[in-house]
């Protein structure tokens with residue numbers, strides 16, 4: 001797969017149906033990842049492991065209690081296959097490809113039109129690490145190292161800057177003006193990340209207010 005240049009995107013799952021085929025531990029792991037992004041999750045499997053059964057009982061997921069059928073893909077945005085039956089996994093991949101749908105068969109790269117990266121998530125920040133399948137173990141190690149580098153302070157700064165986006169769009173007339181405004185804060189001195197790390201978020205808000213005064217049209 002090293003010759004495959006993957007296009008990295010951030011998918012919006014809320015309000016969209018995602019299907020997981022297979023109700024074992026691997027299915028659970030995939031369901032948890034989809035629920036964390038507010039997906040509408042359906043699992044099709046004759047049986048569910050206990051935690052999946054609990055999620056179905058409490059209504060967090062829909063359970064179709066039988067073997068997979070191609071019609072399960074109707075109205076579905078994405079399918080992840082996690083069964084212990086290769087024939088079934090191949091069938092899911094073929095059916096999904098016919099529909100030009102997103103499909104991932106767990107740990108079977110030739111049966112994926114998207115693969116899952118390791119993710120460092122803090123508030124609105126998500127850093128994805130992919131090795132194009134070369135080494136998931138290495139992606140996992142990098143995830144731990146990157147999480148040490150980019151912690152809570154970056155998430156806080158992202159939220160503070162997001163709060164200023166409405167003002168910038170309403171007040172600063174051009175893309176260039178808005179770019180200069182945001183970059184003056186992000187890359188300015190004093191360093192807003194250092195200030196948040198030192199517990200002085202107030203100073204960052206002051207920097208934003210000062211930049212608003214400097215950049216606003218006369």
Ligand SMILES: C[C@@]1(CC(=O)O)C2=NC(=C\c3[nH]c(c(CCC(=O)O)c3CC(=O)O)Cc3[nH]c(c(CC(=O)O)c3CCC(=O)O)/C=C3\N/C(=C\2)[C@@H](CCC(=O)O)[C@]3(C)CC(=O)O)/[C@H]1CCC(=O)O
Nearest residue numbers: 106107115116117118119130131132133135136137139140
């Ligand atoms: C990142 C992560 C995300 C996730 O799964 O959500 C993920 N695998 C994770 C863990 C992991 N997977 C494996 C190990 C054992 C050590 C090792 O093999 O390195 C570990 C480590 C562990 O379990 O601790 C085995 C494995 N995985 C694949 C194969 C097939 C092959 O090599 O042919 C085999 C061999 C199976 C065998 O030997 O039988 C294939 C894929 N696994 C991918 C993703 C995609 C490529 C990601 C990339 O671009 O690097 C891809 C291509 C398709 C896909 O599944 O999407 C998640 C990290 C969780 C975290 O974040 O902590």
Ligand SMILES: NC(=O)c1ccc[n+]([C@@H]2O[C@H](COP(=O)([O-])OP(=O)(O)OC[C@H]3O[C@@H](n4cnc5c(N)ncnc54)[C@H](O)[C@@H]3O)[C@@H](O)[C@H]2O)c1
Nearest residue numbers: 022023024025026027044045046047067068082083084088
């Ligand atoms: N458990 C792990 O840590 C692990 C790690 C890497 C790879 N795998 C592989 O991933 C696969 C899934 O692992 P698991 O531990 O979740 O397996 P599992 O055996 O616990 O679960 C498999 C699930 O697939 C369902 N299934 C079988 N045929 C089906 C069909 N026709 N339609 C719908 N559902 C069907 C079963 O009912 C069951 O719920 C296995 O092939 C396993 O070898 C597992």
